[in-house]
Amino acid sequence: MAEPTQAPTLPRPERVIETLGDAFYDAVDPARFPQTILRWRNDRAAAEVGLEHLTDDAWIAHLARFDPLPGSLPRPLALRYHGHQFRVYNPEIGDGRGFLYAQLRDRGGRLMDLGTKGSGQTPYSRFGDGRLTLKGAVRELLATEMLQALGVPTSRTFSIVETGEKLERNDEPSPTRGAVLVRLSHGHVRIGTFQRLAYLRDAESMAALTDYCLREFYAEAGGDDAPERLLAHVVERTATLAASYMAAGFVHGVLNTDNINVTGESFDYGPWRFAPTWDPGFTAAYFDHAGLYAFGRQPEAIHWNCMQLAVALRTLSEAPPLIEALERFGDLYPPAVARALLWRLGVTPRGEEDAALIEALERGLRECNTGIDDFFHDSFGGTIPPSYGDAFAEARERLVDYAPRKGRNHPHWSGPPVSMLIDEVETLWSAIDQRDDWQPLYDKVAAIRAMGDALA
Known part of the structure; x- marks a missing residue:
């Protein structure tokens, strides 16, 4: 049988x-x-x-x-x-x-x-x-x-x-x-979801939403300190999100409070772009004339959005514990960006030494004006090639003490860097728009996923 x-x-x-x-x-x-x-x-x-x-x-x-x-x-x-x-x-x-x-x-x-x-x-x-x-x-x-x-x-x-x-x-x-x-x-659930309830002065619904988010997103029960605990979670998650944007060279473009999820998960992509080089002033949205959401201002923008969540939660809580939770962003962001950049570089963090290395890396990227994707592809494992010049002299010296977290034996590393700059986006769309040819898009997704496997 x-x-x-x-x-x-x-x-x-x-x-x-x-x-x-x-x-x-x-x-x-x-x-x-x-x-x-x-x-x-x-x-x-x-x-x-x-x-x-x-x-x-x-x-x-x-x-x-x-x-x-x-x-x-x-x-x-x-x-x-x-x-x-x-x-x-x-x-x-x-x-x-x-x-x-x-x-x-x-x-x-x-x-x-x-x-x-x-x-x-x-x-x-x-x-x-x-x-x-x-x-x-x-x-x-x-x-x-x-x-x-x-x-x-x-x-x-x-x-x-x-x-x-x-x-x-x-x-x-x-x-x-x-x-x-x-x-x-x-x-x-967005920061803007809470703002609406504060605008309506609906404390009962605000309490219900706070408990819902703690229960469903953070596996915690409600309680008298629920607003402060929720804000603390959102601050921690969004500091990690801001750091990961920087390590990816990504510019979301529209970091409004209705586009920030209280889980710290990025979503809702409109005029996004990846920065070609480490240019803090690079913007994604043609209508962002003041550079409010420029590449280098994204951590500030996300922290400002957390401030608006704190303001909304004043419906339920006194100010001091909310301010205390909010002020942790400044302490959480630097180690988060160090972890994210070192992960992409393919080395294991060392703790207190990481800040100096990150400063040297970012200075080198600004001075060298090199492609972000090229640099991290070529330097994965912690060895910055000589072709990147003296701008990375200090970073090379500091990297000597860092252990690779993963080797370069994945087939991805023997091929060209994978990037997603605006010209390539337009080329992929053109193939669909003009010839209804979807294969270049599917091939690109396959290459991106291979990179993800190599980095993971």
Whole structure:
């Protein structure tokens, strides 16, 4: 008698967001698209939540037509929030072209959200059409794959489905192709979610949200000191996020309070770019005229956003413990950036000696004006090639005492550096736009994942 085949792993659906009540969201209907052409399915991420066994037809049914995932949310929920946008407070925002589609647990028991982008209009769409361009979806895929490979805590691009719509946009040639994207993220609660409740002076909902975040994101119970503990967690996680951005050479572009997740996980990619060189003034958004979110100002911007969370939590807490939690950012960031840079350099941290090495590395990168990706690729393992010149003399001397954390035996190191500068992004999009050739994109993702394996 033949042994029965093993049943596929089933997802662990959740709907815990509903415990907060409908003061936090609006049930909405997804858009109906003229076509649904599957362009990207992230089976690696799907395996983490038990959805890798979906057929392509079932994938489209759930992640483009948004048929409910059994056991999870019966209807999509557009989340409510406010936020500072370039430090101007805006109470007129919320999920305007996306929604929370489903919640489920990953294999480790973490709560995960499937959220959308380009899935239609909501009560917060204002004058927008609720849609996403295909180019925007491709750009988000490239950003999330590159950041994950470089060790940045990030949402993952779970699915891209082309919708057959032609969209009019002011910032790219139109009409342009439409898409709907689904991201996998460890929650979608923003600093702006708390700001909205403070704006409304809704202390009861603020307490419920604080307890929800502690329970679902940090495995802690509530209590009288819940606001201070939550802020302390967010400060620690976002200091790590800021450090990882710097080590990756990444510029998010729009670090508004509605774009900062209280889990410290990066998400929502618009005008992002990777900096070609270690230029603190490099910006990603053409509309960031003052350089508010420039490469070198990102730690400051993220710390400022944490300050706004502290202000919101004053609804529940006295100021001194919140200030104490907030002030830890300055102490947490330097060792976090040292860990991130040394991880990318491929050496094991040594503790107190790391600060001097990091200072020497950053000085060398500024003076040499070399490509960030080239430098870390060539120097992985702790040996900076002579071709990078005397700008790195002190860094070389200090690296003598550092042990490699990993060798260069992975095939990735025998090939060229993997980068994601704007010219290459445009080239990859051009192949899709002009010839409907997706292979260069898929090849690039494969190369990025190989780099991630070599670094991991």
